[in-house]
Amino acid sequence: MRTVTLTKGVPDFREGQVSFDEDGHLERGDTPTVMNPNDEPALRASLQAKVRNGGTASVMSMGPPGYGDVLREAMESVYADDLYLLSDREMAAADTWATAITVATGIQNMDEEPDLVFAGFKTADGETGHTGPQTAWCLDWPLVTHVVALDVDTEAGTLRAKRLVEGDADEIETVEAPLPAFVVTDPEFEPSYRRAEHRLTHKDLREETRQRAGEHEDHMTVWDHSDLNLDPDFIGLDGSPTIVSGVDPIPKAPAERDATMVDPSDPEEMAGVVDEMSRFAGGD
């Protein structure tokens, strides 16, 4: 059993991490890059396949050389065996279409064809949810999306998945697909380890990976467009049919209450705060 999980480095949009300039544009240099949070369920699914069905788990990403850290993070969470980084100036500024072509070619370029490819349901920056399905289309594989639970039968060469229908947790359908297949996990995906043997294997892998993640670069393969035999006209910015005509900042929601700014080092202003608050002290 061989799986590949696709992941992406995205700006850390959490409060206190992200920074924007005056026009509301993201300051990429001042914002740390982290693993796309929606990729975590995909990584958990690939770990489940590795633990329950054996074999190897790979993680693949397309991005600048600095993405090595993102891949390291992914390796730690999925106990991955090896990492693939598709990295080349020609691949830069790709839309989902050009990205799908590049990633699908990367998957086909691997020594052995994987049985399963996992992707998260959307990225925190683009939020299109297109790249996964488009990659599946490029590979011409069956695609199962919004997966919340997964069972793989390696002998029969099939997977059985529970998927959310219309995003309502009450509506779940079970589907079967032949391998190889492309699985997009839902954020609600929960791995299941109901055998003690699975949990013991899980514990072994954690020990093993602790060591491997420290030297993750030894387990990383970097491919540029020539390694993948890709025509620069069909990848990166040149291969991207999407045109961004403009960006409108979303106006801040108006405050519902009046705010008064107080300089905390000014004793007079602070005295005013105390006066104001003292009306509410004492419980009446």
Next chain:
Amino acid sequence: MTEHEHYEAVVVGAGPGGAAAAATLAANDVETLVLERGVDAGSKNVSGGLLFAEEDAPYTIGDLFPEFRDAASERPVTESYIHNVAGDKVHTIDLDRVHHEGTAWCDSVLRRRMDSWLAERVHELTRETGGGLLTEVRANGLLRENGEIVGVTCDELDPIRADVVVAADGVNSELARDAGLMDYAEPDEYFQGVKAVVDLPDGAIEERFDVPEGKGASHLFAGDLFDGVRGGGFLYTNEDTLSIGTVFHLDSLAEERAEPHELLDSLLTHPLLAQWVDGDDDEVEYSAKLVPDSKRAAHPSPHEDRLLLVGDAAGQMQAQGPIIKGMNHAVSAGGLAAEAFVESRTRGNVTAGELYEQKLHREGVMDDLRPTRYRASSAVTEHDAVERLTDAVVDSPLGRVGLRALEGTVQRLFNSPFVLGTIPDTKTSYVTIPRVLAEELGERIEGESDVEPPSLADRIGDLTYDTDIGNPHIEVVDESYEASGTAVTACPVSAEGFGGGCYRSETVQSNGDEERVVSLDTQPCVECGTCAVVAETDWEHPRGGKGVEFREG
């Protein structure tokens, strides 16, 4: 239906009993799976705690795990005293002889550190056999086929078959209950202990206790400082903390409607303790535990089919007067259970359970747990009328003269394991004798304590919980105050007039009648099991990894 997973041995619970069983099984190449419900071994476990290694024990933790004392225990405890208290008068007896008698060594321990260290070793040992140790898995019952026990069922895993199941799942063992071997019927079969772990500055233990570098002391307390509730207090030195606690007979605690945390506070704030603890020392953890009294609760035949009970699950906790020994017996029993299973496989004509029972008797474990001389003397001395009479005699002028005359002998009597094993569980021995001794022979303690113990709300607030929201592990079956009201006071994290605990009493109006009922919120639960005994409840442990997580234990 797929085949059940199978292991040669399944051990439930990764305390000292489970660890000893698993290590012994692994040493005999038995494929062994250990299931622990805590997020980490030791996160559910509380002890006083002194761990004794007895010279004649069939197994000790140090033999099974050679680096144990260096890596997992706190301090070797080389001094032991009991303080008999009457108001501010104290009469101290050196327990040196009984502390050392038959003891190879005695270390103070904190269970989180100890058990998690043991669990790592156990995982390494059992993994070699094809098994291993898993945390956050709660075995919730027994797997049966044609009425016979053949394995365990779990919340987190599919049922598992095993050739032997060692239940080392503690005083509230769900497996022992499922097998019908133990029940939660009688409060007089249990003690309840509560404990505060207090952080001390570097070097303070050597300075305040006047002990050699790296060594420790044990101080026990009895007398009138606990409002007449039968029991006592303890203080043990850890590496850089103190374990200070109280242990009471649960029936006495229930009858007196005493609040365990307040009794603990009486000890913490007693002037006698001011030499060891001051107001600047931080209480870092409050905890509680139910302790089976082996004299009444130890199961004489702790097995059924393939199930063997070990440690607290079998009631194997010996109260030798004021000295409580539990972990050492659990280690012995764990080793013997494993040995019995290994032997039964080669002998064929005898079951592991039968062999285990024989070994418990032959190795003297059973006689430590249920001394025959106690059974003989308790029949007379624990009778109410006899108790009232002896109590009155000890307290009378004549009795006092007698005790004064005994001055030289008292120390010897308190140091006799034989006498301690015979002491009846009455108010006379726990309260009256210590009080009269202190009044007649004691010295007045100067000074006052400046310790201000945290409130119950703060103690609960300082604990770590992973609450299983919407899935409470205890249900009150009969919510009337008559049936379940005792839980309001006896529960160590509840109190009359306190709204932030597990149990509360309320008055409700129904059809013009007023009724007093109890309500339950399991969020602050420390999983001691007290309410399962004193109230009408449906009691289970929380799912694996859920509930309270002790950092010290």
